[in-house]
Amino acid sequence: MNYFAIPNYRQAAQDFANLMKAAKDKSADKNARAKSYYQAAALLRSQGLDFTGYEMTPDYNIYGAGYSYLGDAFNTKDIKDKSWISAAEAARAKKSLPDADNRFLHYRWQAVDLAQKAADLLPPKSQAYAAVLCNAAGWVIARDAKTGRALYQRYIKNGTQFEWGTKFGYNCPAPEFDTTAN
Numbered sequence: 001m002n003y004f005a006i007p008n009y010r011q012a013a014q015d016f017a018n019l020m021k022a023a024k025d026k027s028a029d030k031n032a033r034a035k036s037y038y039q040a041a042a043l044l045r046s047q048g049l050d051f052t053g054y055e056m057t058p059d060y061n062i063y064g065a066g067y068s069y070l071g072d073a074f075n076t077k078d079i080k081d082k083s084w085i086s087a088a089e090a091a092r093a094k095k096s097l098p099d100a101d102n103r104f105l106h107y108r109w110q111a112v113d114l115a116q117k118a119a120d121l122l123p124p125k126s127q128a129y130a131a132v133l134c135n136a137a138g139w140v141i142a143r144d145a146k147t148g149r150a151l152y153q154r155y156i157k158n159g160t161q162f163e164w165g166t167k168f169g170y171n172c173p174a175p176e177f178d179t180t181a182n
Contacts, residue, residue: 004051013051016043023117031128034121035177038132041114045139048107056096058106112136112147118175124158128175130165137169 004010022028023036044052053059085093115136122129133155141148152168164173 006050009047009050012043012047016040016051019043023114030121031177031180034118034128034132034180035175037114037118037121038175038177041111041118041136044107044114045111048111052107052110054106056093108139109144109147111139112151115139116151119154122180125160126176126180127160127162127173128177128180130155130159130162131173131175133159134164134168134172135175138172141169 004013019036019040023033023040025033028036049059049061053061055062115132119129119132119136122132133151137148137151148169155165155168164171
């Protein structure tokens with residue numbers, strides 16, 4: 001993890017790598033692996049901008065994850081006078097764009113994918129299963145209602161109803177992995 005010059009980013013990246021290694025350890029029990037997947041997901045959600053975010057589009061980490069501004073070299077569609085951006089600069093900007101399927105704060109969806117892997121390893125009727133899906137929905141529901149609904153439908157179809165389920169994606173408890181039996 002020598003890539004990260006800022007110590008706390010380096011530590012977060014190392015913690016993420018360690019959690020992913022534990023999550024993928026097929027010799028560990030499912031509950032331990034699920035907990036590691038979820039902890040990796042939560043870390044990615046909370047600090048992903050720092051160690052996986054793009055400095056420019058789509059995340060704009062350079063501005064603390066703010067949106068682009070009119071003068072951004074990536075956003076030239078509606079600007080009538082583009083002469084202030086050279087062809088070489090426009091080409092450089094275009095070449096540095098992320099893949100088309102990346103979106104603003106893309107690491108949130110990656111965190112959701114990891115949380116779903118955690119849920120895959122948990123008993124569907126457990127509190128941990130429901131709480132993992134609830135928290136994952138909360139990470140994207142404001143930007144991607146379709147994914148939020150899909151997580152909720154998975155909870156409804158497979159999980160047990162909990163009183164906090166009425167606030168699914170908005171008011172979620174921490175998963176109780178220690179009380180989950182495999």
